Amino acid sequence: MLNYLWAGMILIGIFYGAVNGRMAEITEGALAGVGDAVNLCLTMAGVMALWTGLMEIAGQSGLLHKAAALLKPVIRFLFPEVPEDHPAQEDISANMIANILGLGWAATPAGLKAMKSLDTLNPTPGTASNAMCTFLIVNISSLQLIPVNMIAYRSQYGSANPAAVIVPAFLATAVTTICGVAFARIAAGRKPV
Numbered sequence: 001m002l003n004y005l006w007a008g009m010i011l012i013g014i015f016y017g018a019v020n021g022r023m024a025e026i027t028e029g030a031l032a033g034v035g036d037a038v039n040l041c042l043t044m045a046g047v048m049a050l051w052t053g054l055m056e057i058a059g060q061s062g063l064l065h066k067a068a069a070l071l072k073p074v075i076r077f078l079f080p081e082v083p084e085d086h087p088a089q090e091d092i093s094a095n096m097i098a099n100i101l102g103l104g105w106a107a108t109p110a111g112l113k114a115m116k117s118l119d120t121l122n123p124t125p126g127t128a129s130n131a132m133c134t135f136l137i138v139n140i141s142s143l144q145l146i147p148v149n150m151i152a153y154r155s156q157y158g159s160a161n162p163a164a165v166i167v168p169a170f171l172a173t174a175v176t177t178i179c180g181v182a183f184a185r186i187a188a189g190r191k192p193v
Contacts (some may be wrong), residue, residue, distance in 0.1 A: 007084075051105070055098055072093075100143055102146045133187065135184055143173045151166075
């Protein structure tokens with residue numbers, strides 16, 4: 001549906017430009033937009049390579065394992081039905097650490113592994129368990145201390161202070177995470193319909 005909406009807006013814009021004799025400006029705008037998109041993709045690819053590489057180094061050096069140990073009480077609180085030494089705990093920790101550091105791309109592989117691990121504990125395959133729903137909510141709300149992507153976008157587009165979003169982003173993601181966890185707890189306590 002969204003594709004149709006975007007296609008419609010683009011076609012309306014082109015039609016309006018053609019009717020008003022501004023096709024040259026449309027062409028220039030399209031070419032400038034393509035150039036901006038390529039530059040942004042290159043910038044973000046560099047950021048992604050840097051941070052996923054650092055996450056890999058942290059994993060191989062044991063730093064990720066130590067950070068996961070620090071998160072253990074939080075994981076136990078959020079996912080009480082996951083056994084103490086289940087592989088899902090480390091995958092959930094890796095995903096949460098990557099999200100806290102604002103590394104959405106680096107969080108994705110760990111998130112997929114965590115969801116697969118949680119599915120092995122699922123008593124009703126084909127239906128998401130409480131742990132799976134809670135993980136999805138925590139992952140989507142994505143508590144972030146350092147919003148790396150947003151800082152990179154702001155830097156790419158010439159912001160005078162790209163890091164100015166750190167405090168507002170932390171506050172916003174803290175509120176969404178708290179609300180999401182509260183909702184997951186309330187929903188987990190309800191009987192299925």
